[in-house]
Amino acid sequence: MSSSQSWVMHTAGYLGIKPGPRLTEPLRCDAFPARGVAKKPSEKRKNKGLRRAPAHLTSRIMLLIIFLISVLSVLGPEGQSPSTTLRPPVTEESGQCSAACESRQQSKLLRLHSIRSQILSALRLERAPNLTRDAARQLVPRAPPLLELLSRYERQNGSTGEDYEEAEEREEASTETIITMATEPQSVSQTNSVPRCCLFSLSPKILPDNIVKAQLWIHLRLGKEATSVFMQISRLQPPFYSNPRPKILSLKIDADAHTNPWQSVDMKQLLQAWLKQPESNFGIEIKAFDSQGKDLAVTSAESGEEGLQPFLEVKITEVPKRSRRESGLDCNERSSESRCCRYPLTVDFEDFGWDWIIAPKRYKANYCSGECEQVHLQKLPHTHLVNKANPRGTAGPCCTPTKMSPINMLYFNHREQIIYGKIPSMVVDLCGCS
Structure with a gap:
């Protein structure tokens, strides 16, 4: 007998209930007739000599049933103790991913998928142009300004994320x-x-x-x-x-x-x-x-x-005008922050297989992830009132971008023409609950 089972037997004895034999047959629904249903005469004769159980014994039985259900829900299968079933959260440093990490990974994948669809939609392309890397290099004009742009983007690709962030903060x-x-x-x-x-x-x-x-x-x-x-x-x-x-x-x-x-x-x-x-x-x-x-x-x-x-x-x-920074959290992948936060994400178009994009080859897109509590006010005033009036009709506020900025792009279209355009809402500047 395990320690948990002996503990249950001891508690039952304290309640004044002796354990009976183990049930060998399952209980039937007709063993407990519903109220208002008259018993047959034969059943009345059989039960005529039976006494009603004392009230204090009935209350103890009910307490024991409630107690056993609570204990079994905590112990889990095979009477294991909580200390053996619960595991401490793993961290990303150990090579495993916690629940918050998995949520960020899912948000990152959704962001990448959204970027692919958003670019094609903004450029009015039903699908990505079928252009190989070698063909793209041959079609790029050897005009000095275009070559200068390409070399500049290549230099940016060789810089680290820290260099990118430092450049954003410069005032010159x-x-x-x-x-x-x-x-x-x-x-x-x-x-x-x-x-x-x-x-x-x-x-x-x-x-x-x-x-x-x-x-x-x-x-x-x-x-x-x-x-x-x-x-x-x-x-x-x-x-x-x-x-x-x-x-x-x-x-x-x-x-x-x-x-x-x-x-x-x-x-x-x-x-x-x-x-x-x-x-x-x-x-x-x-x-x-x-x-x-x-x-x-x-x-x-x-x-x-x-x-x-x-x-x-x-x-x-x-x-650049250095203005007061808007409220919002900035985190990195090692952060333990659970609230809504902006995380870095670099999109590499070569990973997409998109050789038809001349420049930039990659850019810093960022993404939002984290928890939002109901106490946070939504972006629109009426949203908070609607959620308060009908709490079951909404999933609550979500961590989404609240400020975004565009990027400039030099690319080939389906006719292999070079086009320079601006794509809106491609960089997440600020995250919030909305």
Whole structure:
């Protein structure tokens, strides 16, 4: 007999109940007739000589039943003691994962799946473009600004998470490169000829006073033979203008087989004028002819010239404003914090098999995980009132992102065209209960 069983027998003896023989047959439901059901005459005769059990004995039996149920629920199967069934929580340092760790792992997997779907949806892609790494490298234009961006992203990939966080806290001026691809202009003057290119939608980050450099990059169809290229760039005007288009610049390029087909033109003054008077931005016209009058400028995505359209490279500088940090917890994977917290997560697109993304190859996305108590106020005031009126109709507040920021991305679409765009809500900046 185990120690737990002897303890139960001792307690039963204390209650004044002698243990009877072990039941060999299961109890039947008809052994206890329901109230209001009349007994048969034969049953009355059989039970005529039986006495009702004393009240104190009945109460002791009920106490024993309740006591035994409580003991068995604690002891578990085979009469084991609580000390043998309960195990201390394991930690991540021992190579195992606790309940909080498993919850974070699940939140991390859900976040990665959400990022995949969010990127495809934001770029309006039903599926990821089927592009191998070698093919992507061959299609990337060898334009200097793109090569500089790629090398910059590679340097960022080699930095650690601590370096990334330290860079975020710096207060000195930082420089950002914004690349805007050309689109076809609309509603412009058609006095001389059909305009060749180019309208640029300027980012709201670009201001007249924070432009460090602005260059227009044009790809020329150069052959192996030496030739002179006459390039002219003019401002497009609204339809009701009949005056000649004002020229921005005219230049002559002596090209040969060693000349870089990518040529750049300074556009800083024109950009500042557009920013001060946005209504004057109707785009520009690009012309580039050789001595025989052959058009050499690539201004649209013709067959075999994908990724060679003109683009605008703008470098801006800004001093981050150090504001008071919003309330929210930041944790790491070794943290024992159980409340809602922001955890670091680096997304590597190569792990997705997404070679169609040129840059960045990876970025710091972060994710939220942790517990939320009902006492926390929800993000919306009426949410707390609804939960209070109907507590069973809601699962309570959840740990979710409350502040997010976008990322810039350079990628190939299904037509193998290079597109530079911004994807919103890709970085978790703050987590909270909502």
